[in-house]
Structures are given as structure tokens and as C-alpha cells.
Amino acid sequence: MSNPTEIKPAEAPSPSGLRLKARFPLLALIAERLLLSVLLLFAVSVLIFGGVEALPGDFATTYLGQSATPQAVANIRSELGLDRPLVTRYVSWLGGALQGDFGTSWASRNSVSEQVGKRLGNSLFLAGFAAIIAVPLAVGLGMLSVHFRNRMPDKIINVLSLAAISLPEFFIGYLLILYFAVDFGIATFPATVYDGMGLAERIQTIALPTATLVLVVLAHMMRMTRAAILSVMSSAYMETAELKGLSAARAIVKHAAPNALAPIINVVALNLAYLVVGVVVVEVVFVYPGMGQYMVDAVTVRDMPVVQACGLIFAAVYILLNMVADILAIVANPRLRHPR
């Protein structure tokens, strides 16, 4: 049992690791991406910390504003440990964050995790709802405009969606409010959701911001769908497929879809990320308690724990959605699985 000769030498890991990578390229890729994501998040946290530090004024002075006295400022600083050196403060924050403790907000003295959880839930709810409507609609309209390429329906779809994307989002929001809330009185405004609201009521409340977001992201996805399908359809291998007598359905499923999907998935992922992290203007206009407004408020008074938590979540959402987009693209298109 303790015969050393029976034990295989330990040179195996690297070839077997390589083999693992060759056998499960997707798993290896995901693992690699996850590792990089962690590093990226770490870098993001350093950047945010440095960025907020570089802003003029610290929490104590900005929070008390005109009513601050030097004594009160000093008391807040020493209570929060703002008088400690920069690196010490960062390391102690990082220590907490690694254990899942994002600390308490300096301003409201509430748990950051709890607050962020609520706001993130709101943001995801709104984004999710907008996505459920926008993605199928965009892809559907894209296919429709391919079908009617350069004819009237195609032109109408294009003009309308371009008009929607050209208007600033707050303006679309105001127009919707003016017509649907003020003039016709059929929509709910403000779109403030809160604890204890039923699902049906919640959905009704977010109707206008959802419509705004759909209009904002529609054109981008729709046009990418249209362009991707058109470019694939006009490629040589589709012609070959047709010429060698494949049925149209088979040609589309086997040859067209895998090639067209990758760019569509990418643009969808980018838009989804935008829906979660880039909608602060829409939140303000509709008085919607999402993450964006939460972070802006925190930055205004330099509430570091909240800014850090929001920044990391935003970064994580971007990284995650991009990763999912890449993975889906690879799954959809076998060629991408074996890069040369």
C-alpha cells in the first residue's frame, strides 16, 4: 500500500488539464472567464474607491452641508474612521466585502446589503419586464422587415424605431406621461413601487417606464437582427445550401441561424445590461426607486459603502451578461468553439 513505485508520478496534471480543456472547452472557458471576472471586479473596486476619494469634499462635509460646524464634522469623521489613511480604509472595506458584508450606509445607517437588495430587485423587475417585451418584439420586427425588405412595412418599422432611439429617453418619458397620465388619465404616475404592493399593482405601476425603456432599446436590437439576417442570407454558403437542394427550413436552422445568432445575442446582452445599469434618467423621470438613483444619491454625499456596492453590482451585471452572451454565441455556433 505504501509502495512508492505504484504511485503515478505527479506529472499528470498539466496534460490532463490540457486534455480537460480540449474535452470540455466550454467549461474551461467559463472557469477562465469567472476567474478574470473576479480580478476585474477587484480592479473596479479600487477604481471606484480612488475615484470617490478624488472627488472634492468628504462625507462629513458634504452631508452636513451649510449647517456643518467643525466640531460636528470632526465627530462624524472620527466615528466613521475617515481620519485613517486611505489604504487602511480600503483594506478594511475589502475585508468586510470578501465576507459578504458590505457594511452600513454612512448616511442612513442602514445595512447596505438590505438596501441594495431592495433597489436591485426593483431595477431587475423593471429591466426584466422591459426585456420580456422588447427582445421578442425587436427580433420579430427585425425578421418582419427582412421579409418586407425595402418595401413599405420595412421602411415604416425603420423610421419609427429610429425616431424612438433619436429622442432622448427623458423626452419619451415626458411625452408618455403627458398623454397617458395627465391627458387621458389611464396610466399610473408616479411609478413608485414599494413594499407591500401586489404583483398586479406593481405591473400596472411600471407600465409607463417599461414602455419608455422598450422604445429606447428597440431600434438597436431590431436593426442588428435585420442586418445580421440579411448578411447571412446573402452569403455564398446559403446560396450553396439552396443550390444543393436543402429545404429552406433546414438551411435556416443548420446554416443561417448559427451564424446570425451571435451578433444578435451580443446586442441583446448589451441592451439588457443597459436596462439594468443605465436607466437613471428614466428612474428620475418616473420616480422609480431603482439602483441608478440610489448610486447617484450616494455619490453626491460620498457615501462610500453604498457607492462601492452599487459599482460592483453594476460591473458584475455587465460582466455576467457579456459572458452569457459569449457562451450562448459559442453554443449556437460550433465554429466558435474551436478557435484557430
Add this chain to the structure above:
Amino acid sequence: MNDFTKYLAGKVTAGGMNRREFMGRAVAAGVTISAAGELFATSAAAQTPKKGGALKLGLEGGAATDSIDPAKATSQVMFAAVRTWGDTLVETHPQTRAPMPALAESWATSPDAKIWTFKIRKGVQFHDGKEMTTDDVVATLKRHSDSKTESGAAGVLKSITSIENKGGDLVVTLDSGNADLPAIFTDYHLVIQPNGGVDKPTAGVGTGAYKVKSFEPGVRMTFEKNPNDWRSDRGFVDTVEIVTMNDATARIAALSSGQVHFINRVDPKTVPLLTRSPNVQLLTTAGGGHYVFIMHCDKAPFDNNDLRMALKYAIDREEMVKRILGGYGKVGNDFPINDTYALFPEGLEQRKYDPEKAKFHYKKSGHSGSVLLRTSEVAFPGAVDASVLFQQSAKKAGIEIEIKREPGDGYWSNVWNVQPFSASYWGSRATQDQFYSGAYLSTADWNDTKFKNEKFDKLLISARGELDEKKRKDMYRDMAILVRDEGGTILPMFNDFVNAGTKKLKGYVSDIGNDMSNGYVATRVWLDA
């Protein structure tokens, strides 16, 4: 009561006129001032408040960083919230700003105004059912004034040396006489909490007309009626909901569509459009808040009083009120006090736009080249436009003003109180003394004009301890003249508080103390069916 005053009284009853307008017109119609004041009070009271209903307010100035701890209440939303759930020892009269009893029933002072004794009201219950005692009051004041305090009221309580419970009375000792101590206790940070809020500053438990039901910072706050309220002349609606709406257009949309009953901070530019809506009433009140251009008296070139005078004569105040405030305000006279303050020095000559005098002082100052004015959108609403107007009017007097537009973020830490010439604003304070002590005394923390004048300081200290009102008024007059003619403040305008409500909203009291009926809006109004 003649027909015209009857008509005016009717308009007050309908909620369409504030005290200022009423007094102005009634006095013009030959009614004496005190009679007009009483008339106003009776017509306003003639409306019988209707009980019940759910009041919704859409307010600007809330953030996710808001704290329910009154010591940390700085935003507009928290100001209104604190007034809704809490009470202070003293309140101010909505029209005269005279201190009135609240949780303190009465007060008396020693002849040197150094030792103050307050009788504390008995039989008042906190929202948690506990009886309020003098010990709670002592603990509250201590929490806001001791050396560990993080309170926004710490500055105004600095002169307190001891706070004691002597046989059930509150006794406060000051390091020097201050005739205005009761007025200081109206500060909204100083709401009385159980054991001073030492154990749970964010509990939101007080003695106010409404109990806090839920609070989501920066989003929404809800209240329900306090059934054991010690006052019967307030708290008419059943529930109150404050929604934070930082977008001006959103507030207007919410009001016009009837989703909220009251909004604050209406942009004067949008008033004509807003009042076109048949369901909306405008609720404006004159206040002591003002917009300023501040020069540092100790930094070149502004250390030269002739240059300061030249710039003071080079600004067109009338035009600013018209263009920047849309007429919702009054011209300023280069000192920070107007007739909303007690003991206002009447009859001082109004400084006017006078290019000739400006030229004269400018020449005398020997200054050449342009002066650099820093401004920003956050300095006050319309600050950049106002700076350009100033530049234009000064140009006609031969003075070149160069405008530098600064970023809003960090303006209050990098530019205001740091750079020698900048745009800024001030809110109102409870008394002249509080204002001058905070911003014009040589040693004041926020002496943003670096105005250091021995004579002024002496006057300020002796006026503070002076109990004879006539003597005190004379001193304030001298101080106003000193600031006006030697100070670094260019004060073009006092801004009105411009709020709006739906026509259903009744009983709104135009309170000159501060914005939103001095924060009491939720406890004072009722909803007409």
C-alpha cells in the same frame, strides 16, 4: 367690514390669497394693519377643517441617503417629515414669527438673558405611549449640543453651557446673554424624542400629529394619524404620504394629474403654464431666503470697499426679480434681512441700479481689468442666467465681469467660501441674531464674505443680550447699514417659496418661517371632498 374687505376675506376663505396679499390690499383699502391681521385670522379660521382622507405630497429634495434621525435631517423632504412626526419646544407664529408655546408651555429669563427657565407641558404622550418628561427634553437638547454631537443644530446651540431639569422645569444656562433662545428652540432638528433619541435616534418616535408608518429613504414615507395627539387644531387628514420627486417636470405632472395634492419648488418659469390647469392653485409665501453674489472682503481686489460699492451699484435688482424669479420675490438691499424678520429695520433707503455711481466708485477704487465671478447652476436656481444679467448691467457701467461656470458637484466645497467672488444662496434663519451670528460675525464658521468688522461684532453681541426691543431694533438697524455699505454681500433678491397644490387642498397656511408652510404643511391642511 366694507364690501371690498369682505371680498378679500372671501378670497382668503377660498384659499386663494396669502396674508401678504391680503394685508397689502386691505391696508390699501383703508383698514389699519392690526385690524387687517385679525380679519385675516378670522376668515382663515372661518373655514371648518374637514377631517379624513389620504394626503399625498410630492417633494423635491430627498435622497437615498436621508436619515430619519432629526439631528441629520438636512434635505427638504426630511425637514417636512420631521415637522410631521415631531414637535419642538417652541413654534413660531406663521405671520409674525413671534415664538409661541409648543411642548414648552411658557418661559422666563434672568435679566441678563443668560439663564432661561422653560415650563414643560404635562400629559403629552410619545407615539409609543410613554409620557413625555422634562428628562426627555434635557436628553434631547444634550444630544444636539454635547461634544460628541453630529447634529445640524450644533452651531446654533454652541453658547449653551448647561441643560438641567430643576424640579420639573427645563433650565438652560448660556455663556452670554441671548434674548432669542426660544426662537432657537424652533429649529426643526430639535424635536423632542424619548430619552433624547440617544438609544434609537432613527426610531421616528415623537409627539407629532402623525406617526411614522414606513420609511424608504429617497423613495417614500408614510404616516398615520396619532390618535393621542395633544393638539386638536392640526392633523386633519387620516394618512400622509410623502413621495420624493426630484424631477421638476415629474412633480408638475403628478400634481396636474391629481396624483399628489401638494408639490414644492415650482420653477417660476413654469408658473404661468401650471396655473392654466383648472385644478391647480399656486401657494406662494414671502420668506427670508435670498440669492447672493459674495465677495471676500479680505482678498484683492475685493478688499477695496470702493470696488465692492461699484459692483453693488452695478447690479439691476428689479430686472433680476423679474427675469430670474418670474416676479416671485422681492428686491434685496445688500443686507441679509427682510421684513419677514422680527425687528426688521424699516425705511432704509433702497439701493438701486446706478451706472453713474458705479462708475464713480469704480474709478475711485483704481481697479483695472476684469473681475472674475464664479457661478454654477447649483448656486441657486437660475444662477448662471443671473450672472450673465449682472455682467450685462455692469458692462453699461464700464465694469468688466468675467464669468466662470463651475461644475455643480463640489461647488460648495471648492468654490463657495473658498473663491473670492462667487454666486450663492442662503435660507432663512429664525432670528436676525441667528443669521448674523452664523454668517457675518468675524469668527463665524460660515462667514462667506470674510466680513470682519469690530463695531459690527460688538453690536451683534450686545443686541443678543438686550431685552429692550426698541434698543435692540436700533442696533439691528446700525448693523444692517454696516453690512450694506461695507460688507461683501451683493444681495439682488429675496426669493418667495413657490409651492402648488390641487384645488382640493384647503387650509394651507402661508408661513413666513420657512418653505412648505414652515414644514408643517401635512399637519395643517385638509382635503375637500
